[in-house]
Amino acid sequence: QSVLSQPPSASGTPGQRVTISCSGSSSNIGSNYVYWYQQLPGTAPNLLIYRNNQRPSGVPDRFSGSKSGTSASLAISGLRSEDEANYYCAAWDDSLSGVVFGGGTKLTVL
Amino acid sequence: EVQLVQSGAEIKKSGESLKISCKGSGYSFTNNWIGWVRQMPGKGLEWMGIIYPRDSDTRYSPSFQGQVTISADKSISTAYLQWSSLKASDTAMYYCARHSESTVIPDYWGQGTLVTVSS
Numbered sequence: 001q002s003v004l005s006q007p008p009s010a011s012g013t014p015g016q017r018v019t020i021s022c023s024g025s026s027s028n029i030g031s032n033y034v035y036w037y038q039q040l041p042g043t044a045p046n047l048l049i050y051r052n053n054q055r056p057s058g059v060p061d062r063f064s065g066s067k068s069g070t071s072a073s074l075a076i077s078g079l080r081s082e083d084e085a086n087y088y089c090a091a092w093d094d095s096l097s098g099v100v101f102g103g104g105t106k107l108t109v110l
Numbered sequence: 111e112v113q114l115v116q117s118g119a120e121i122k123k124s125g126e127s128l129k130i131s132c133k134g135s136g137y138s139f140t141n142n143w144i145g146w147v148r149q150m151p152g153k154g155l156e157w158m159g160i161i162y163p164r165d166s167d168t169r170y171s172p173s174f175q176g177q178v179t180i181s182a183d184k185s186i187s188t189a190y191l192q193w194s195s196l197k198a199s200d201t202a203m204y205y206c207a208r209h210s211e212s213t214v215i216p217d218y219w220g221q222g223t224l225v226t227v228s229s
Contacts, residue, residue: 002154035215044205044219088155090215098171099157099215
């Protein structure tokens, strides 16, 4: 059971906008930044969003992040087949004194 | 360019010891925490712990405390993950990850080291 909760799956058709949620508590998302990672099949995770809503250079602006209270969301607009991957949220947890991850969301592009 | 290069895949037997490595380059190795993340077959990411190479301050997730040892050699910009007695349940992909200086969350990842333990 992961500390951060994500839906196990999400799907959309090419060109659509999809959102993936990440729910936590006051000790993690409620008081710290949220990060998002994309893990393509057979590869290492890659940073997608940092500090709630910042994109590293090279990440398309189709990807955006937001946070409100103890929840966060990743939005992907203009969905493309290459976006099919697993997506994970993460945050520092003050009670555990460590990083906590969501269980991951498998995105399928129909 | 920040790069983390991990050692190669390992096949071991239960009860054996193992130490895998992760060499950082393209940044000042002593300025960032560096740590390890486990991914069991078909499962999600689990944070194991981190080390601050400048002074070797080490933090572990409660789930991994006492099960593994994280160390680093700042003279060669390399972090390590070590087991004294492997179990079949340690079979997984292990990623090293540099952690952001300010937020201590992974920002750059190694390519992964697959550890397979047979009973």
